[in-house]
Amino acid sequence: MRRRALPAHDGSTFPRTREDAALRTQVVIIGAGPAGLLLGHVLHRAGIGFTILEARSREHVLGRIRAGVLEQGSVDALTELGLDADLREHGLTHRGIHLQFEGARRHIDFVDLVGRTVTIYGQQALVRHLLAEHERLGSDIRFELADVTPLGLDGSSPRVRATDAGRAIELDADLVVGADGFHGVCRPAIPGLRGLERSYPFGWLGILADVPPSTDDLVYALHPDGFAMHSMRSPEVSRLYLQVGHDASIDDWSDARIWDALQTRLGVAGWTLHEGEVLEKSITPMRSYVASTMAHGRLFLVGDAAHIVPPTGAKGLNSAIADVVLLGRAIVAGLLRGDDAGLHGYGDAALARQWKVQQFSEWMTDLLHVHEGPDAAAREFAYRSQVGRLEYVTGSRAARQSLAEQYAGLPFTTE
Missing domain, CATH: 3.30.9.10 (D-Amino Acid Oxidase, subunit A, domain 2)
Structure with missing residues (x-):
């Protein structure tokens, strides 16, 4: 993957006039759930510019109640990023x-x-804390966007179009990350992708x-x-x-x-x-789902955008965090050190781990x-x-x- 010189991220928000409706960042993250928000923190720590786009409202994102069991590795990842203050206070x-x-x-x-x-800590609490930390940092996060569309994924200059408060906007980037859940726009943007599932x-x-x-x-x-x-x-x-x-x-x-x-x-x-x-x-x-690939060109999928597990084994949120850790390392190596091996290998590595998670979740579900x-x-x-x-x-x-x-x-x- 060929790198381009990029301006430093200055925390600026989306344009509000048509004259400056073209914006550039290093990574566009589509989806402000736990995976997208956590990846934003990984990139911020490395000094990599990013913008997070979310179709839903801020209130909707904060109101979603999901999983509540964190693996040891998930707790360790949050601790390493300095995002464990609320977890330490309220986690069980x-x-x-x-x-x-x-x-x-x-x-x-x-x-x-x-x-x-393992630690009991609701996904709702995690999202609330991650978002509060982004607001403290002044991160570029936009809610209630319409017509979000990733484009140019096969070339060297991917971009994302969207409508923000009735105004057309376009983001140029080096990479696009689909963290927009099972019903998002990113997985369907991958040609030839197959879904493997069990209901x-x-x-x-x-x-x-x-x-x-x-x-x-x-x-x-x-x-x-x-x-x-x-x-x-x-x-x-x-x-x-x-x-x-x-x-x-x-x-x-x-x-x-x-x-x-x-x-x-x-x-x-x-x-x-x-x-x-x-x-x-x-x-x-109850269902299991795995996308046949988690990467295409300059688009990378994380979390529910790529896979779903039955909740018996408590793996949904943890799988998303694992994806973010793997992809975050690859992005840092690719954009900061010019080492693209991790980006090229991310899809296979994430899927290899995910299939181990899938078999455990299926085993627990069938057993009980x-x-x-x-x-x-x-x-x-x-x-x-x-x-x-x-x-x-x-x-x-x-x-x-x-x-x-x-x-x-x-x-x-x-x-």
Whole structure:
């Protein structure tokens, strides 16, 4: 990749008149979710100019509620960038998870097994902190843009067109990064890209409840009625999930019905699930998706723009952070040192890691959810097989260690 001399980024905002409607920066990031915002901080630290474009409003970006478990590597990446102040104050460090089946709960101790932890810290809180730090720095971030279109991706001068408050604008850049999620404009801009996916015949009904957590570490439960999970968002707020049919309607699930199902599926002798006011509830479909490539010319994809995992393994947000770490290193090497090897190899490296993440997420999902069969005997066979697998996983140190290694997070490397 051939470098061009570039002016230093001066923190200037988008043009407000047609006369200066052409703007230049080194990297255009499309999408102001956690991946786009974090990459902006990586580039700022290296002195690389960037502009972040977002189709949604600032309020919408801050209001999206998503994942809440950070791998050790994600925490380390935020700490290295000096973005861990709020995480240290509000994050809840956990040393493992509980696997529950046949009325018994067994603990998988990550610290004992692999010397690593995970941290409960909601994506919403992370986005809020990353955006606040960008505002403190005076970063160039624009919300509520229309008709965002990446162009010239095959050549040496990519650009992005958009409409800002009714005015046409165009950004020239060295690189364009698609951090605009599954429904964004960047992945469709790659010719010949194929989507590889799997849909599951069930979803998660999730609630946010105004009640302190009833558990120390997260609980994953297999029950004949379906999967259930007890997580948390803070010492005062609990996050709980139930397996429901893929076509289930939230209107059919009253608060009382939800709590009854949670009590049944999570109940064990000598333990009490405390109930509280349901603040939010929604149903999320379960699916896996991986784009056949994460790079094309001068366009690079990160996060949900390239892949989606079922939430069972807590890998969605962590995968986005891993992409950003890999791509950030490659951009710094390419634009500052003229070493383009990382940029040329980013797509393959990110996909190699992502497929490892995908298999773990699929394994966890298949292990812990009740599967329908053609008849009662087939359903029971599948359930008893799952119990056998859980007996093995919880009874074998080698199996527990494998689970812990993957759940706490694979390295953010190109190997």
